[in-house]
Amino acid sequence: xxxxxxxxxxxxxxxxxxxxxxxxxxxxxxxxxxxxxxxxxxxxxxxxxxxxxxxxxxxxxxxxxxxxxxxxxxxxxxxxxxxxxxxxxxxxxxxxxxxxxxxxxxxxxxxxxxxxxxxxxxxxxxxxxxxxxxxxxxxxxxxxxxxxxxxxxxxxxxxxxxxxxxxxxxxxxxxxxxxxxxxxxxxxxxxxxxxxxxxxxxxxxxxxxxxxxxxxxxxxxxxxxxxxxxxxxxxxxxxxxxxxxxx
Amino acid sequence: xxxxxxxxxxxxxxxxxxxxxxxxxxxxxxxxxxxxxxxxxxxxxxxxxxxxxxxxxxxxxxxxxxxxxxxxxxxxxxxxxxxxxxxxxxxxxxxxxxxxxxxxxxxxxxxxxxxxxxxxxxxxxxxxxxxxxxxxxxxxxxxxxxxxxxxxxx
Numbered sequence: 001x002x003x004x005x006x007x008x009x010x011x012x013x014x015x016x017x018x019x020x021x022x023x024x025x026x027x028x029x030x031x032x033x034x035x036x037x038x039x040x041x042x043x044x045x046x047x048x049x050x051x052x053x054x055x056x057x058x059x060x061x062x063x064x065x066x067x068x069x070x071x072x073x074x075x076x077x078x079x080x081x082x083x084x085x086x087x088x089x090x091x092x093x094x095x096x097x098x099x100x101x102x103x104x105x106x107x108x109x110x111x112x113x114x115x116x117x118x119x120x121x122x123x124x125x126x127x128x129x130x131x132x133x134x135x136x137x138x139x140x141x142x143x144x145x146x147x148x149x150x151x152x153x154x155x156x157x158x159x160x161x162x163x164x165x166x167x168x169x170x171x172x173x174x175x176x177x178x179x180x181x182x183x184x185x186x187x188x189x190x191x192x193x194x195x196x197x198x199x200x201x202x203x204x205x206x207x208x209x210x211x212x213x214x215x216x217x218x219x220x221x222x223x224x225x226x227x228x229x230x231x232x233x234x235x236x237x238x239x240x241x242x243x244x245x246x247x
Numbered sequence: 248x249x250x251x252x253x254x255x256x257x258x259x260x261x262x263x264x265x266x267x268x269x270x271x272x273x274x275x276x277x278x279x280x281x282x283x284x285x286x287x288x289x290x291x292x293x294x295x296x297x298x299x300x301x302x303x304x305x306x307x308x309x310x311x312x313x314x315x316x317x318x319x320x321x322x323x324x325x326x327x328x329x330x331x332x333x334x335x336x337x338x339x340x341x342x343x344x345x346x347x348x349x350x351x352x353x354x355x356x357x358x359x360x361x362x363x364x365x366x367x368x369x370x371x372x373x374x375x376x377x378x379x380x381x382x383x384x385x386x387x388x389x390x391x392x393x394x395x396x397x398x399x400x401x
Binding site (some may be wrong): 039040041086163166167168169170171174177178181182185195196197198201202220221231232233236237240241243 | 253256257258259260261262263264285286287329330333346347348349350387390391394395
């Protein structure tokens with residue numbers, strides 16, 4: 001494959017009855033890019049993301065993820081991506097180690113891979129002393145870092161992060177973004193939603209969804225020029241205030 | 248009296264503003280509000296703020312009082328390669344702390360003489376499109392400093 005676009009989306013649409021949740025959106029994401037996918041609550045971010053992850057069938061439009069068609073190859077897509085939701089995708093009643101073994105197993109990794117990878121992550125997160133602790137008793141910040149590590153456990157080319165830093169303190173948020181930068185340096189493409197506008201600045205490019213459409217897509221610095229704004233917060237407010245629909 | 252436990256977590260920037268307008272209205276009707284939040288821009292909207300970590304209160308003050316307690320020179324720096332810049336600055340001996348802050352990194356200097364050291368550092372490393380300016384701390388800088396100070400002592 002010579003194509004360096006790992007996500008290609010054309011006129012992608014999802015209707016729920018009369019409601020157009022995602023309205024003919026088009027964009028590309030490049031390999032290794034940190035792509036910020038912004039929008040107010042109810043703008044259609046999660047619906048769009050679910051389609052790209054192969055979890056929801058579009059009403060119309062086209063898209064490929066990791067070179068795979070989201071209609072025909074949706075099962076294959078799941079093997080090539082990682083996903084972390086707002087609620088973190090960990091099992092509270094399993095230990096730290098068991099969560100990693102479980103995800104490794106689901107993605108069909110063998111014993112040696114799981115063993116080595118588990119040890120590497122425990123070391124990286126300095127969680128060696130918590131190996132056999134139930135996830136429900138971990139502080140939120142640790143859970144979040146563990147959830148991210150689990151999302152990229154099977155070494156996917158793309159990871160989708162849906163509000164990964166919601167409710168997290170300023171110090172832990174920054175530690176988390178360092179992990180994102182590091183993952184991006186290894187070539188993993190990061191597709192991330194956030195409600196923290198300072199985090200929008202950390203992305204290579206940012207799209208802003210309003211009422212199911214993508215109303216703006218550019219680098220943070222170009223967006224600020226285009227919208228005559230001092231910060232991404234201002235850009236977001238200018239765009240999102242035009243929204244007609246709420247949650 | 249109203250107790251609100253992270254009412255805006257996971258809520259977008261526009262809706263959060265609208266929500267805080269509502270709180271302002273309640274306050275004008277003499278309702279006392281105790282609200283927890285992970286968003287530091289919201290801390291700025293409170294009359295007084297308490298920072299709690301590991302079960303201990305690190306500070307209780309007005310937002311202005313918290314900011315006035317920040318004792319170190321603070322610089323905002325950016326270049327074309329932000330991760331490299333972050334790692335290099337963190338390793339430099341004139342910095343007390345360095346962390347991403349929107350489009351810049353915030354560099355907390357150990358003391359006043361850090362300015363010269365920072366100039367030298369930038370010259371040596373030949374980053375592209377460097378922009379730097381001294382900035383005033385905001386409440387997020389103060390909380391980061393308080394939280395890290397506490398961790399240092401453990």
